[in-house]
Amino acid sequence: MDYTELLEKAIVVSSSVALFCNVIKHIWSSTKMEKEPVKVLVTGAAGQIGYALIPMIARGVMLGPDQPVIIHMLDIEQAAEALHGVEMELIDGAFPLLRGVVATTDVAEACSDVNIAIMLGGIPRTEGMERKAVMSRNVSIYKAQALALEQHAAADCKVLVVANPANTNALILKEFAPSIPEKNITCLTRLDHNRALGQIAEKLQEHVSDVKNVIIWGNHSSTQYPDVNHATVTTSSGEISVRDLIADDKWLNTEFITTVQQRGAAIIKARKHSSALSAASAVCDHIHDWVLGTPEGTWVSMGVCSYGSYGITPGLIYSFPVTCQNGKWSIVQGLKIDEFSRAKMDATANELLEEKSLAYSFLG
Amino acid sequence: MAKQPVRVLVTGAAGQIGYALVPMIARGVMLGPDQPVILHMLDIPPAAEALNGVKMELIDAAFPLLKGVVATTDVVEACTGVGVAVMVGGFPRKEGMERKDVMTKNVSIYKSQASALEKHAAANCKVLVVANPANTNALILKEFAPSIPEKNISCLTRLDHNRALGQISERLKVQVCDVKNAIIWGNHSSSQYPDVNHATVNTPSGEKPVRELVKDDAWLNGEFISTVQQRGAAIIKARKLSSALSAASAACDHIRDWVLGTPEGTWVSMGVYSDGSYNVPAGLIYSFPVTCRNGEWTIVQGLPIDEFSRKKMDATAEELSEEKALAYSCLS
Numbered sequence: 001m002d003y004t005e006l007l008e009k010a011i012v013v014s015s016s017v018a019l020f021c022n023v024i025k026h027i028w029s030s031t032k033m034e035k036e037p038v039k040v041l042v043t044g045a046a047g048q049i050g051y052a053l054i055p056m057i058a059r060g061v062m063l064g065p066d067q068p069v070i071i072h073m074l075d076i077e078q079a080a081e082a083l084h085g086v087e088m089e090l091i092d093g094a095f096p097l098l099r100g101v102v103a104t105t106d107v108a109e110a111c112s113d114v115n116i117a118i119m120l121g122g123i124p125r126t127e128g129m130e131r132k133a134v135m136s137r138n139v140s141i142y143k144a145q146a147l148a149l150e151q152h153a154a155a156d157c158k159v160l161v162v163a164n165p166a167n168t169n170a171l172i173l174k175e176f177a178p179s180i181p182e183k184n185i186t187c188l189t190r191l192d193h194n195r196a197l198g199q200i201a202e203k204l205q206e207h208v209s210d211v212k213n214v215i216i217w218g219n220h221s222s223t224q225y226p227d228v229n230h231a232t233v234t235t236s237s238g239e240i241s242v243r244d245l246i247a248d249d250k251w252l253n254t255e256f257i258t259t260v261q262q263r264g265a266a267i268i269k270a271r272k273h274s275s276a277l278s279a280a281s282a283v284c285d286h287i288h289d290w291v292l293g294t295p296e297g298t299w300v301s302m303g304v305c306s307y308g309s310y311g312i313t314p315g316l317i318y319s320f321p322v323t324c325q326n327g328k329w330s331i332v333q334g335l336k337i338d339e340f341s342r343a344k345m346d347a348t349a350n351e352l353l354e355e356k357s358l359a360y361s362f363l364g
Numbered sequence: 365m366a367k368q369p370v371r372v373l374v375t376g377a378a379g380q381i382g383y384a385l386v387p388m389i390a391r392g393v394m395l396g397p398d399q400p401v402i403l404h405m406l407d408i409p410p411a412a413e414a415l416n417g418v419k420m421e422l423i424d425a426a427f428p429l430l431k432g433v434v435a436t437t438d439v440v441e442a443c444t445g446v447g448v449a450v451m452v453g454g455f456p457r458k459e460g461m462e463r464k465d466v467m468t469k470n471v472s473i474y475k476s477q478a479s480a481l482e483k484h485a486a487a488n489c490k491v492l493v494v495a496n497p498a499n500t501n502a503l504i505l506k507e508f509a510p511s512i513p514e515k516n517i518s519c520l521t522r523l524d525h526n527r528a529l530g531q532i533s534e535r536l537k538v539q540v541c542d543v544k545n546a547i548i549w550g551n552h553s554s555s556q557y558p559d560v561n562h563a564t565v566n567t568p569s570g571e572k573p574v575r576e577l578v579k580d581d582a583w584l585n586g587e588f589i590s591t592v593q594q595r596g597a598a599i600i601k602a603r604k605l606s607s608a609l610s611a612a613s614a615a616c617d618h619i620r621d622w623v624l625g626t627p628e629g630t631w632v633s634m635g636v637y638s639d640g641s642y643n644v645p646a647g648l649i650y651s652f653p654v655t656c657r658n659g660e661w662t663i664v665q666g667l668p669i670d671e672f673s674r675k676k677m678d679a680t681a682e683e684l685s686e687e688k689a690l691a692y693s694c695l696s
Binding site (some may be wrong): 197 | 383384386387388391393397413414416417418420421422423424425426427428430431523526527529530531533534539540541595598599601602603604607608609610612613614617
């Protein structure tokens, strides 16, 4: 045969061999090599939400069943013994994915190299307490935690603020940790989002996994606006709009909204404790979808830094509909907003502006 | 095709262990990430409002695998069609209470739950008793639900088993997933015997016996044993509450391994009906090393038992025989 034919054959053979080697390497690496552990910080870890959340993280609910984790738990001195008890229980859980536990009252140690920070710790509002008093104490907590995270957390650390007032605590954190990218600081409205899905599912007697694309706009407070105008239900005849299926606009514009807004209080009334189980679960969902991406055609609600979308004042931490991909969230743009919705979205934005003023009044 | 949902009953569901356990079940930790579930939650009337609060939270969590929730104080409704029953409900021992009093209360609870399960649960329902005295509550349940196969009634010693693995991993500074084959023999009480004579650690140079690696028989025969035996009390001291998180997790491990099988070369500890293996009296619910396959457990046979172990295994068996006698005396 001539020289070119030989060359061609040689190229084909060597390419095949190279491909084969790459395939083997890939198979080898995916079966033998384990992912590097991710460090997850939980502040206020000795409390109720922490106790529900931590086993979920250790079981892979937050980051996936093949992602090892190291859990950092922070709480205040008074809770040190209880925190140690949680550490003991984590060891007793013999969790395969758990590669280490740090239980500490030292904020620098807690924040050290963490990739994800879940801020549960804060001053809860107790009976008789003025809003001003709660706000002033939380502002100083979140200022201090911001400094610690900025100094010690891993680059690109993703932060989720849960402790109320969640949006404003997140705002304070953002202001005092300027080297943490703004996009990395969020607050939890996934609980409200999930509650809205649950209410729709119950009303329609459908499985909640068939309901999607509700939106929680605004503040994680009683001014939040649960919006179903773009929500759908997956049925045997395709995706149908929630409004059409429910066929009860009055309910959707009143009782549904107030039920979701006031669900937290309803849980406290029934349990005599606040909603730790569902809050912890929503925390896992928020981080999971942020890190691993939202399913095709589905969005979720996250409290994120506004850049002015939908006419919302830039700089506020405001809950929007978002999709997530490659570890980043993007606001779903172009959704039609009717007059009813506009008024509600503005009302909750105004509350956030007031909270921001109040918070800043304590910073002097 | 999605699998048919399995109905899982949790009794005492409004309590601490229930609150930790139900989200784990709803997330697929107990039966696998592709197994839909319907949760049945039972508690007593004074806890009905709290129980409804838990139901509300389960709805609020929008769990994809959770296909339904039944929250009830009616034991018949609770037991209907269940394929897995986790009995967390019972009468806890309060300060100043005599053992006999606790036993009397629990014996009547487990007698009536036995009847309800027998009549209304699905055929081949798997039962896990957690509430203490776990082994004896399970024995009573077995006695009063004769049509439930004996081998379907178990009690939880997986918590102790996991605690033992945890202690070894801490001592050796290895990952707990590299430690296996500890055994908890006997009663889920302070007479349990945590045995590491056959336990191994997965090292880069292969599986090595724990005794060899720890190189401290005094610790393994002394402090290690009492630490595991008394761990429950240590948790209560630190938290001021008992170990709900780790107990719930162990309950999931127990059921998951029972239903889905134990990994090759690994056994776990389960409180099961003794057939006389290892000279343990037959007719007790006693914790043994077991492997699981096709939804059935089998005691690991033929393990050499040294004198030290023999004594401890006999002591915990004796305690169980005494508990059995006490329980029966409460029935008459």
